Amino acid sequence: MLRRLWTIVQKEIIDNLRDRRSVGNALFAVLINPLLYVVLFGFLNRTFSEQAERxxxxxxxxxxxxxxxxxxxxxxxxxxxxxxxxxxxxxxxxxxxxxxxxxxxxxxxxxxxxxxxxxxxxxxxxxxxxxxxxxxxxxxxxxxxxxxxxxxxxxxxxxxxxNAVPVEWVSTTAGTADGVDSAVLNLLPVVMMTAVFYGGFYLAVDATAGERERKSLEPLLLNPVPRREFVIGKFLAVFAFTLLATFLATALFLVLLGIPQVQQFTNIQLNVGWGVILAAVGLIIPVAFMAVALEMLVASYARSVKEAQTYTQLIAFAGFLPSLFLSVLPIRPQEWMYLIPTIGQLYFITDMSRGLPLDTMQVAACSLLTAAIGAAALLATMRLYNREQIILGKATA
Amino acid sequence: MIQVTHLTKSFGPVQAVRDVSFDAPDGLITGLLGPNGAGKSTTMRLVAGALEPDSGQTTIDGFETHTHRLEAQSRLGVLTDAHGLYQRLTARENIRYYGRLRGLGGKELEARIDELIALLDMADIANRQTEGFSTGEQGKVAIARALVHQPQNVMLDEPTAGLDVMSTRAMRGVIRKLREDGRCLLFSSHIMQEVAMLCDNIVVIAGGRVVAQGSPDELRARTGQENLEDAFVAIIGTKEGLI
The missing domain is CATH 3.40.1710.10 (abc type-2 transporter like domain)
Known part of the structure; x- marks a missing residue:
């Protein structure tokens, strides 16, 4: 079974990597964000500090x-x-x-x-x-x-x-970074959530609704292979690509901020180690799992590629929106908010990147909950694949 | 050996297959003849395990397709009406993928692929990505893919549709060769001449029902017609949808 699974994963990866334009588009969409944020944030920060120095x-x-x-x-x-x-x-x-x-x-x-x-x-x-x-x-x-x-x-x-009563001004901003410098870290979850939800979205549609529309799904399912293996194989291929895109986006963002020339331009002194980059990617893995599984589910359910794209885009948008909101509206979280998938990870990543300690129980609970939603979506996709509608697609049955 | 008994299938209000029964024995070519929309493709998709029947059974070498799907499918090779190749994979990679899914691998699989490439005379296209292949070239890859595991039972849905004269002749040659090897062949067509020329056993389907079945001689005797094509027309009652 494992050998067959690898065969399926391998085929999906090769098939998709050869579609250079789509892979390029997906990577571009994900990697343009860190670049854009660094430039925009840098400009803003520069303007402020220039005003003070003028x-x-x-x-x-x-x-x-x-x-x-x-x-x-x-x-x-x-x-x-x-x-x-x-x-x-x-x-x-x-x-x-x-x-x-x-x-x-x-x-x-x-x-x-x-x-x-x-x-x-x-x-x-x-x-x-x-x-x-x-x-x-x-x-x-x-x-x-x-x-x-x-x-x-x-x-x-x-x-x-x-000088009877001197006052000392004590900054409570954690870690080595001071206020302005670490404010840029609010954008880290936005970069990562975008990558997680948009990195594999095209592939998820192509491997499910796309395969049916190109009429290669029916002959594929006539092979004596349990259909859940096709679902798992396709899922793993999309998941791998999503993780790669997320890692690249995260690393690009944080490495960019550490380059001396960039620091000179943005006026932000922030050096984040590879440990933080890897930990951030690690924290977001459950979200990537959930995002890909949900996208596969709705794309399999949809009747056409077009419909699938509409549905998955909605999911992706809904998934990354909270990160955008919370990056500009820094609400201090209530206890229960840490449990909500995507929002929990958002706070974990922000806190971790500033060097604050994380509550292991909270991280475990939120990760488990997120992964459970992903697993449920994956199981639902397998059920869809065991029905003949997956081949017919159209509402003829 | 493919057996179909009392097969019924509806799509909403449309009854596509109504109580269809027939046998396709080993070593013979069984043809499903009928006008477009008669239920040939639906019957084949039910036999292959792509669709679920409302009632009735289909068995392949004794394995019921829907209760023992994996055993049944491992004894069957299917050419679907849409060839459904992966356009970004080469012809060889398309065939290899199906070989691996069926548990083949290594030198044995590569040798088998070479054999099929030679049989179907497709060496010139074997290492090209299939995007832009002509219908005939696609058909060759699709049939090689269906035969890679040397199935005892082979089912071909309109195998010559859209092919030019040379490709049609090559396809018929392959079908005859499979019969010589003692395999069970079931193929569908709406071309009377093709069925008359190839088949040992003919199942005539119209309106989702089997309206006649038997050897060419039996069908001629039953209708009292000299010519097999006239016999078909007499059985179905109209020439519409047939060639």
């Missing part, structure tokens, strides 16, 4: 009153410009985002050691202005603290005295 343009009224402060700002990536006389009007109109006003008595108060007040003109209703304003404010605060510390030191007092 010099802040700050119009100043009365720059001559505080040359030290202006120099400090200039050293801290701020472009000082001369503000127009009607500065307040200009901010209100929205021509300027923020204006710094240094009053004429600034120098006198500063030298006296009294609070030398400056004013930031901001339109609070203007969202885009507030980012620039808070950057300016925090720079001026820095300057103020520096001067304050120096004054205390000059009077023989430790500046630490004035």
């Amino acid at each position: 010099p802040l343009s700050l119009p100043v009224l009365g720059a001559a009153n505080a040359p030290n402060l202006v120099q400090f700002l200039d050293q801290n990536n701020v472009d000082i410009t001369e503000a127009p006389a009607d500065a307040e009007e200009a901010v209100r109109r929205g021509d300027l985002a923020v204006v710094l006003v240094i009053p004429d008595d600034f120098g006198e108060s500063f030298t006296r050691g009294a609070p030398a007040q400056v004013r930031l003109l901001v339109d609070d209703s203007n969202q885009s202005g507030s980012f620039a304003a808070s950057r300016a404010q925090s720079l001026i605060n820095q300057y103020s603290n520096q001067i304050g510390s120096l004054r205390l030191l000059a009077r023989g007092i430790s500046p630490a005295v004035s």
Whole structure:
């Protein structure tokens, strides 16, 4: 039986590999995703970080009153410009985002050691202005603290005295990656789910509905072979191809992110080892099993290749949609959500790739449930193959 | 030896086969003759185990097709009306696949394939992918595939349909050779001349029923016609659907 099974698997693989165009299309559809995501995410990230690094343009009224402060700002990536006389009007109109006003008595108060007040003109209703304003404010605060510390030191007092309650900012983002860098890992399940559901979908249709439409199914089933062996053989061939596509997509995505030139472009520093790649593929194997089995079932049930394509496409879409949703809406999972096939794996993969520990029981339960659905679909397909409708296809019987 | 007893099959409201019984003994060519749509193909698909009968039995060398499908099918080689080759496999690979499915392998299988390639005179196409083969070339591959395991019983559904003169003659030669080897041959046709020329035993089917069966001499005697073709027309009552 095993030799015969291998004969069937071998034939399906050779037959399909020779269909270069279809194999090429399937691989292209799966491998374009990681490329696309890396480029898109990279662009987004780059734009954000560039905005933060770009010099802040700050119009100043009365720059001559505080040359030290202006120099400090200039050293801290701020472009000082001369503000127009009607500065307040200009901010209100929205021509300027923020204006710094240094009053004429600034120098006198500063030298006296009294609070030398400056004013930031901001339109609070203007969202885009507030980012620039808070950057300016925090720079001026820095300057103020520096001067304050120096004054205390000059009077023989430790500046630490004035810092009564220091606050430390502790990032809880797990693993080595920091926030932005690991956000790209939210896309990993999307890449993998797409590969799992779309990688073998064409082959599943071709091996079932396609074989019937080309009229080679009837002579095939006249061979003295239990029909379940044909189902298993075809399944194994499609499953193998799906796993290959999934592995390639996962590896491509993570390897791409690790290439120095790519990191330079995307501004994401993330290095994921082969261990993580293999573990991610391992976690998704039950989903691949279920996806291929379901696709084979509906494609065998369908009356024509066209119908089969419609059905399997629906399954594939429904299968990978949750991953897309959860990558943009990071909902924290409830306990029961870990049990749902595809959604469970989605969280397992995201957590694992960030170096978080997994709950072995949860992984086992979800994997088993997923595989059980696949096994049920496979058994149902075998039942279909034992009915004469599988040969007739059309609703003549 | 193929035996069919009280076979009945309906597709929804259409009764395709109604109480058909006949025997196809070893060493003889049995022809199923009937107009298109008479139930020839359905009968053969029931014998081969592709379809389930509503009632009745079909046995191959004593094995009932539906209760002992694998034993029955291992003693049978079938040429279906649609040849159904794998277009991306070569002719040889198509034949080899069926050989392996039937438990053959290694040198024995390759020798058998070479033998069939020689018998059917298809050396020039043996290693080409079958996509784009003419109907005659497809027919050769399909018959080689059906005979690869040297079955005692051979069933051919319209084996000469769509073939040119040379291919038709070659096909008839193969059928005669199988009879010389003592095999049981059952073939269907709507070509009266072909049936008259080849068959030792004729089953005439019309409207899903067997309307007559016997040797050519018996059929001529029964209808009182000199010519076998006239005898067919007399039995079926019309020439429609026959050639």
